[in-house]
Amino acid sequence: MRTVIFDLDGTLADTSGDLLAAANTCFRDLGLGDLLTSADSGTALKGGRAMLRLGFSRVDGYGEDEVDRQYQPLLDAYAQDIDSHTVLYPGAMDAVRALKDDGYVVAICTNKPEGLAETLMNSLGVRDEFAALLGADTLPVRKPDPEHLFETVRRAGGHIDKSLLVGDTLTDRKTSANAGRPSILVTFGPGDDDVRDLNPEGLIGHFDELHAEVRRLIG
The missing domain is CATH 3.40.50.1000 (HAD superfamily/HAD-like)
Structure with missing residues (x-):
């Protein structure tokens, strides 16, 4: 066949809009505000860790350990609002x-x-x-x-x-x-x-x- x-x-x-929104939820919960914009749509399609790395690269003091910690919260945020955009x-x-x-x-x-x-x-x-x-x-x-x-x-x-x-x-x-x-x-x-x-x-x-x-x- x-x-x-x-x-x-x-x-x-x-799906980039909802993925970016989920990542920004994590950043806001850390008091960092929205670190990603619609200009980052290409990174959104590379996965949650790629979005987290990009966002954290725009502020000081966050490395791969925080990417690991925030990955599951990102998935949880995405699951809660998966199709708004x-x-x-x-x-x-x-x-x-x-x-x-x-x-x-x-x-x-x-x-x-x-x-x-x-x-x-x-x-x-x-x-x-x-x-x-x-x-x-x-x-x-x-x-x-x-x-x-x-x-x-x-x-x-x-x-x-x-x-x-x-x-x-x-x-x-x-x-x-x-x-x-x-x-x-x-x-x-x-x-x-x-x-x-x-x-x-x-x-x-x-x-x-x-x-x-x-x-x-x-x-």
Whole structure:
């Protein structure tokens, strides 16, 4: 079965606003105020620790120990307000449904913790569109380890040799390369990587372009 695996943050949905808000909750609780702004959206998509490191780099006296201490509070704050600012990208679900109608299996492979990813996709009302969802803590490994991608394909009921990954970052590009599978990277996400320089097998500037690229790459 031909299988299309999607990254979540920065690919299917812009989650940066809620991620930044969760990090700023931690900073405010320390009396530091909001240390991150919308200009830091690219860092938000690199995970909680990346946001904490960036914020603490803007004040004196905080190091990696505080990053470790604040990581769980950040996850807790995010879980309490996970979808105030998050939006699916235009055309994302139309593209997903069109792929399914054409016989493709679709699933999600994300480095967001699985429970948070499940909560978010259910809150957005689209979890049932995907045959499987694996997060950062589903397996002992995560992207860019290819086993994270392989197991997502398996659980979705697809075939690894007829699969590809749709993502938005260097991590996604490395994952597909490590797996020996093609990737399609989106150019509209807020990430810091210039995906054009990563030489993916496919690029799209809007989800309207996805179906044609998927067909070109895996039939």
